[in-house]
Amino acid sequence: MLPTPDSLAVDAEASVAPVRRRRWGAIIAISLLGVALAGAVAGCAWFFLQLDAAQNRISEQEQELEQQRELIDEKETFGAAMDALLESTVKFDDVLTASVVPWEDYRRLAVQAWAHRWDADAVASDTRAVEQAAAELDASWNEAQQQAGSNASGSGYEAVIDRLSGGFVSSVVDDAKAICADGDDGGDRELLACVFNDDPYVVHFDAAADSVPYMNDELRAGIAYHEFAHVLQITNPTATREALPAFDGDGEVMADCFALTFLDGWQLDHRIWTSDYEYWDVNIGYGTACTGAQQQVVRDWHAKLGVELQPVSSKAL
Structure with missing residues (x-):
């Protein structure tokens, strides 16, 4: 049967409809593709941002490790x-x-x-x-x-001080009267030498006193022993504080006692002959000879002196 106009119209409409569906379908597909591409770009951006942050963190950690190693x-x-x-x-x-x-x-x-x-x-x-x-x-x-190992001044004083101190104390023969005058409590006695609290590794001996006619090596040795006692008193303060009460707190009497205890044959009073018919009566020190008990205090004091090896520690680094 030949188609009627009505059926043709139906067929024509039927043939048109699929065309419209394909157009919409193409538009939708393109739009979805655009969304997918946009999502892919966004995903890559996020990945790169995450990678950059991770690399920065790794760099920071490496720097921290380097600092720790340093x-x-x-x-x-x-x-x-x-x-x-x-x-x-x-x-x-x-x-x-x-x-x-x-x-x-x-x-x-x-x-x-x-x-x-x-x-x-x-x-x-x-x-x-x-x-x-x-x-x-x-x-x-x-x-x-x-x-x-040397005696720069060539004096008997220095020879004794070097031996007693092992070379850690130097001797200077100078104008000790002037240098030591401040605080001198020797009364009418002639000042022969001194040691300063703030510089105990130098002993000053008076050059003028060293040239008097009665001065000899025996007297020089006794003077040096007395002064070295002061060196020990100053450089060993704890032991000295414990010993001084036995001398009523008088460091000079204690220094005399040190010489009387450790220098064989030493005494405070001397008769020095300068010729067959002339002599000098000389008293060296502060006029008080120590007792046997005080000499034992000096021995005990001396036994405590000196460098003692000590631990030096803090909490472990």
Whole structure:
């Protein structure tokens, strides 16, 4: 049967409808593709942002590790420097002038390093301070060895002081009367020598007194022993505080007693013959000879003197 106009119209409409569906379908597909691409771009951006953050974090962690390694290295260097310093103190064991090794300064350096334990630069500075302390201690030792082996002034005073001190105390023959005049409590006695509290490693002997006609090596030795007792009193303050009450707190009487105890044949009163018919009666010291009990106090005091090796520690770095 031939199609009627109505059926043709139906067929025509039917043939048109699929075309419209394909157009909408194409538009929808393109839009979905655009959304998908946009999602992919956004995803890549997020990935790159995450990767960049991770790389920054890795860089920060590497920097932290490097700082930790540097800190560990500085702590080890400090420890080695402190070990070397303490090793240098060993040779000072029993040197009579105890304060020649400044233990409190070394403890302060150790405690300071502990306080700086998280700061590599500060620990490095502490290490340099320890190395400087070791250099100064070694220099003190070397200087003492040279001093003990020479007599720069050529005097009998220096020979005795070098022997008693092991070279750690120097002797100067100068205008001791003028230098030592401040605080002189010798009354009408002639001042022969002195030691200063703030500089106990130098003994001043008076040049004019050394040239008087009655001066001889026996007197010089007694004077040197007396002055060396003052050196020991100043450089060993704790032991000295314990001993002084036996002398009513008089350090001069104690110094005389030291000479009377340790210098064989020493006495305070001397008759010095300067010719066959001329002599001088000389009293050296402060006029009081010590008792046997006081001499024992001096011996006990002397036995406590000197450098004692001590631990220097802080909390572990």
